[in-house]
Amino acid sequence: MREVPVKEAVGLVLCHDITKIVPGLEKGRAFRKGHVIRNEDVPRLLDMGKKNVYVWEPDQDLVHEDEAALRLSGHAAGPGLLRDDPNQGKVSLKADCDGLLKVNGDILKMVNSLEGVVFSTLHGNRVVTRGQVVAGTRVIPLAIARDVLEKAEGICLKHGPLISVKPFHPRWTGIVTTGSEVYEGRISDGFCSVLKKKLVPLGGRLLGQVIVPDDPDLIAMEIRRLVAEGAELIMVTGGMSVDPDDVTPAGIRASGAEVVFYGAPVLPGSMFMMAYLGNVPVCGLPGCVMFNRTTVLDLILPRIFAGERVSKDEAAAFGQGGLCEECQVCRYPACSFGKTI
Numbered sequence: 001m002r003e004v005p006v007k008e009a010v011g012l013v014l015c016h017d018i019t020k021i022v023p024g025l026e027k028g029r030a031f032r033k034g035h036v037i038r039n040e041d042v043p044r045l046l047d048m049g050k051k052n053v054y055v056w057e058p059d060q061d062l063v064h065e066d067e068a069a070l071r072l073s074g075h076a077a078g079p080g081l082l083r084d085d086p087n088q089g090k091v092s093l094k095a096d097c098d099g100l101l102k103v104n105g106d107i108l109k110m111v112n113s114l115e116g117v118v119f120s121t122l123h124g125n126r127v128v129t130r131g132q133v134v135a136g137t138r139v140i141p142l143a144i145a146r147d148v149l150e151k152a153e154g155i156c157l158k159h160g161p162l163i164s165v166k167p168f169h170p171r172w173t174g175i176v177t178t179g180s181e182v183y184e185g186r187i188s189d190g191f192c193s194v195l196k197k198k199l200v201p202l203g204g205r206l207l208g209q210v211i212v213p214d215d216p217d218l219i220a221m222e223i224r225r226l227v228a229e230g231a232e233l234i235m236v237t238g239g240m241s242v243d244p245d246d247v248t249p250a251g252i253r254a255s256g257a258e259v260v261f262y263g264a265p266v267l268p269g270s271m272f273m274m275a276y277l278g279n280v281p282v283c284g285l286p287g288c289v290m291f292n293r294t295t296v297l298d299l300i301l302p303r304i305f306a307g308e309r310v311s312k313d314e315a316a317a318f319g320q321g322g323l324c325e326e327c328q329v330c331r332y333p334a335c336s337f338g339k340t341i
Helices: 041-047 065-076 105-112 146-159 191-202 216-228 248-254 296-305 312-319
Strands: 002-005 018-022 026-031 052-055 062-064 081-083 091-095 099-103 117-121 133-139 143-145 163-167 171-178 204-212 233-237 258-262 273-277 280-285
Touching: 026 041, 062 065, 062 146, 065 081, 065 091, 065 105, 065 117, 065 133, 065 143, 065 146, 081 163, 099 296, 105 117, 105 146, 117 146, 133 163, 143 146, 171 191, 171 216, 191 204, 191 233, 191 296, 204 216, 216 233, 216 248, 216 273, 233 248, 248 258, 248 273, 248 280, 258 312, 280 296
Parallel strands: 171 204, 171 233, 233 280
Antiparallel strands: 002 052, 018 026, 062 143, 081 091, 091 133, 099 163, 117 133, 258 273, 273 280
């Protein structure tokens, strides 16, 4: 790479994109890498404040920014991702499917600790949609030292992938609605319609709903019956507080399900229970799921449909970012809720 005065650059080949910026109006690529500079380009370049340009001269010890971004993105990306072509030295990664974004923060930190390397992502463990940009990478200089790039690639190869998208898999879902007042017809159930709206976008299919009184043995029996009929996810609604007559946690335990955690550092949703009957997740849902737009359930469900098993330690980490601000206009998941460092 060689720096050349613009007035002496006619006939030479640009080794980088040149961006034109008009504050408040325009930002875009004015000249593309590989462009052969012409006489008529000189006034435009000078008007853009470019007194000098860089032309490419091959050097075995250097890698051009476009090639570097392509190579790094290729080594960092796991399944479920597509790459864009380089644009002004940057390569973007897009989700190739609807799913759960996974980011290995330790690898990301190691890569970004290398001089001249930049790799930026969305937060991990959030829902992304097909075609959504989830990461971008570039190098700071127009050409980076080959050994630095190879070190970044080696980190990704040894510990990777740095980033991937896990697709959602359909699950037959059974709903056990508890509460003597609902069972006796004194009030209508408000949970099922809310749950359908959350389940369908992830691939949830309703196997059936059953309404039972506040009886732990009946709750346990219906959980086991739905699993026997093919349910791949059980959601038990209501009766999750610590009042003496709230017996849903006891019913989940009585079903034989192994409780992973009861209580999560998330507001709203602190009285959530996560259990497993064999490989079938059993979720005890607090009343806030029916009334609040975004709760702990929105953090847990995508993990379940991506085939993950949420541990107690992972649930404990929800505390940082676990306080929903309950904004007037909800932007979840494009907000801080559920996001940890």
